[in-house]
Amino acid sequence: MLDYTHLRALSIVISEGGFDRAAKVLCITQSAVSQRIKQLEERVGQALVIRSNPVEATPTGKRLLRHYSQVQLLESELSVEMDADNPKLPTIVKIAVNADSLATWFLPALCEVFKRHQWLLELIVDDESYTHNLLKNGEAVGCVTTTQAPLAGCSSEYLGEMEYLCVATPEFIQAYFPINISQTSLEKAPAVVFSTKDKLHEKYLSKYFKMSPGSWREHKIPSSESFLDAIIQGLGYGLVGHLQAEPLLEKGVLVELTPGKRKRVPLYWQHWNIKAKQTTIVYRSLAVTAKQSLC
Secondary structure (H helix, E strand, O other): OOOHHHHHHHHHHHHHOOHHHHHHHHOOOHHHHHHHHHHHHHHHOOOOEEOOOOOEEOHHHHHHHHHHHHHHHHHHHHHHHHOOOOOOOOOEEEEEEOHHHHHOOHHHHHHHHHHHHOOEEEEEEOOOOOHHHHHHOOOOOEEEEOOOOOOOOEEEEEEEEEEEEEEEOHHHHHHHOOOOOOHHHHHHOOEEEOOOOOOHHHHHHHHHHOOOOOOOOEEEOOOHHHHHHHHHOOOOEEEEEHHHHHHHHHHOOOEEOOOOOOEEEEEEEEEEOOOOHHHHHHHHHHHHHHHHHOO
């Protein structure tokens, strides 16, 4: 049997990024934290943490953290059922989501559910191609991801597709694309991309213009709201999800650069295969809103 006091210490060491901060959270000494980790490592016979700055979990450590998070979720549900009126026993649901979903349809799908059940929501924002890793590592109980194949011990449910349009302001188009859009003009025009993780722009230019990475200039702005604002301010052109782009196209604030050449990204909800009502209720709420909002 695993000692859950030791597992909690491991979880806090990783979430806090170090033994000192974990000791403050646990209200014990740093040496006591180290001793708990050492005893847990001796119990499983493998190293669980990489003593770097910040501290990271080893693959075995990540598996233990995932197990601990699952147990926490089930125990939280049990506690609520046994003492539903106790506000000191809140259920915390950790979800990984991409920034574009968070900026548009995601929160409206869940707000009423979380208010009704008095759950606490903890979001981890990452690129949709990477959110499944947070589920795999035990950092989230569910995630919105582009990965269709379910992870081991998980289920995958189709939500819909986010459609991305290549847009810019009329002034930007006049300055950089006065005649037409070609490889040459795209090499000179600054693009706006979300981050180095985001490969959407790269895939778009490769598919429609046969361009290779590094052949264009780009601003990197890792915020969905600021990303869109940068395009509106004329800093560059970029790919914007249909939920954000369409109202601005109707107002004439932005213009679609390549009508008929759009990029669709399928989204899935992946969650652990455990009998916790939270993940079931969350999926049902997401599915209803996704059907209304996504393509």
